[in-house]
Amino acid sequence: MNALHKQIFDMLMESQYWTPAQMLAFHRHQLAHLLRHARQYVPFYSTRLDSVFRKDGEIDWDRWQEIPITKRHHLVEERESMLATKLPPNHGGVWEEFSSGSSGSPVTTRHNLLEGWVSAAVLHRTQRWHNLDWSRTFVSWSGDDGLISNWPDGIELESWAPSWLEPNHRGRSYKVNRATSQENVIEYVLRKNAPYLASRPKLLQSLAFATERLKTPLRVDVVSTFGTGITEDERDDIRRILGAKVLSLYSSGEGCKIAATCESGHHYHVNPELNYLEILDDKGQPCAMGQPGRVIITPIYNTAQPLIRYEQGDIAVRGPACSCGKQLPVLQEISGRVIHLFRFPDGQIIAPSLPNKEFVDNFGAKTWQLVQTGPLEVDLRYVTTDPGFVPNKAYALEAIRRRLRPDLQVNFVALAETPLTAAGKFILYKSELANRD
Numbered sequence: 222m223n224a225l226h227k228q229i230f231d232m233l234m235e236s237q238y239w240t241p242a243q244m245l246a247f248h249r250h251q252l253a254h255l256l257r258h259a260r261q262y263v264p265f266y267s268t269r270l271d272s273v274f275r276k277d278g279e280i281d282w283d284r285w286q287e288i289p290i291t292k293r294h295h296l297v298e299e300r301e302s303m304l305a306t307k308l309p310p311n312h313g314g315v316w317e318e319f320s321s322g323s324s325g326s327p328v329t330t331r332h333n334l335l336e337g338w339v340s341a342a343v344l345h346r347t348q349r350w351h352n353l354d355w356s357r358t359f360v361s362w363s364g365d366d367g368l369i370s371n372w373p374d375g376i377e378l379e380s381w382a383p384s385w386l387e388p389n390h391r392g393r394s395y396k397v398n399r400a401t402s403q404e405n406v407i408e409y410v411l412r413k414n415a416p417y418l419a420s421r422p423k424l425l426q427s428l429a430f431a432t433e434r435l436k437t438p439l440r441v442d443v444v445s446t447f448g449t450g451i452t453e454d455e456r457d458d459i460r461r462i463l464g465a466k467v468l469s470l471y472s473s474g475e476g477c478k479i480a481a482t483c484e485s486g487h488h489y490h491v492n493p494e495l496n497y498l499e500i501l502d503d504k505g506q507p508c509a510m511g512q513p514g515r516v517i518i519t520p521i522y523n524t525a526q527p528l529i530r531y532e533q534g535d536i537a538v539r540g541p542a543c544s545c546g547k548q549l550p551v552l553q554e555i556s557g558r559v560i561h562l563f564r565f566p567d568g569q570i571i572a573p574s575l576p577n578k579e580f581v582d583n584f585g586a587k588t589w590q591l592v593q594t595g596p597l598e599v600d601l602r603y604v605t606t607d608p609g610f611v612p613n614k615a616y617a618l619e620a621i622r623r624r625l626r627p628d629l630q631v632n633f634v635a636l637a638e639t640p641l642t643a644a645g646k647f648i649l650y651k652s653e654l655a656n657r658d
């Protein structure tokens with residue numbers, strides 16, 4: 222397996238310099254396999270791809286845009302029919318990824334090992350761009366695994382370094398779960414003497430604020446963010462307070478590692494070896510450079526649950542070619558899954574976070590939104606069209622007070638429709654206070 226990892230990594234170090242024509246040929250070769258596989262073995266796609274198949278079975282690439290967009294609700298409603306009944310022999314076993322519902326309801330997607338290996342190699346390539354030292358210690362503040370990685374012990378994982386390196390060149394990897402308080406994360410990173418720290422951008426910004434407020438000596442060399450793109454204010458606060466360089470990964474449960482920041486600036490390089498990425502306007506036409514549009518991905522190796530032209534739920538802007546020499550497409554901006562910070566009268570600032578799947582299972586409503594409406598007051602707004610629906614308010618109250626603050630007043634508000642912003646975005650954690658970030 223180590224040899225295969227190294228082989229994939231070496232290929233990626235070369236393919237980043239491929240010309241656009243070479244990358245197009247690669248995409249067509251891989252996508253042709255995926256389309257044929259999906260049409261034959263995935264009921265959801267049995268007729269959905271008809272427009273691109275010629276009578277002789279060849280693929281008409283000029284009609285690619287006629288393939289209907291796959292949406293998040295399909296992952297929930299059509300889950301069974303989207304799973305492949307058979308996998309290609311060299312694609313390995315399957316694994317499942319749970320994706321929190323920061324842009325809607327939580328979803329689970331199935332992936333195969335080959336995609337996982339390429340995704341891991343893509344991450345190692347990003348770390349190479351940014352000159353991370355694989356022999357050093359890495360701490361991740363993520364995940365809703367409940368009791369498994371609780372502070373103070375957290376959990377030691379397999380080294381984050383590439384598997385082909387000698388064991389004494391592979392640094393340690395630790396994780397504490399997302400329920401860990403800022404104070405305890407700071408203590409943990411200091412105790413592990415870790416120069417590298419990973420989490421979601423908003424959480425890391427809130428950690429920076431806590432570091433400043435508590436006057437702790439925490440400094441890290443590189444902060445690695447994942448999920449949505451990082452905003453300028455988040456980057457600035459993390460850099461100013463933690464002294465950290467920021468490596469931002471644009472990633473999702475559905476598409477794995479979609480893009481990552483170039484070492485030469487704040488823009489992102491798409492990982493086209495993993496996803497075929499389109500940016501479309503409201504009419505479904507490709508956006509021009511500089512024009513914001515919807516992110517549509519086709520993970521090219523996912524034969525377990527093919528996501529062909531899947532709308533990721535984010536907005537991105539294509540940028541001009543990068544001066545670093547890599548030929549990988551550029552995104553100059555990514556925005557989407559918005560989370561506001563909550564600010565409290567005693568100066569505490571947090572990135573609110575509830576265990577999504579557990580919360581949905583126990584509370585009962587699939588779509589909900591937590592809104593700070595006063596200094597110590599929040600609304601839990603939930604969507605239901607059933608007048609007889611009774612959510613488990615006692616559970617929600619306990620969970621919110623335990624995860625956020627014990628002194629919060631919680632109001633329950635039933636809505637008939639998902640509350641979207643004027644731009645069509647869904648804000649899972651929203652602040653309606655005047656001084657919100």
Ligand SMILES: [Zn+2]
Nearest residue numbers: 483543545547
């Ligand atoms: Zn670059």
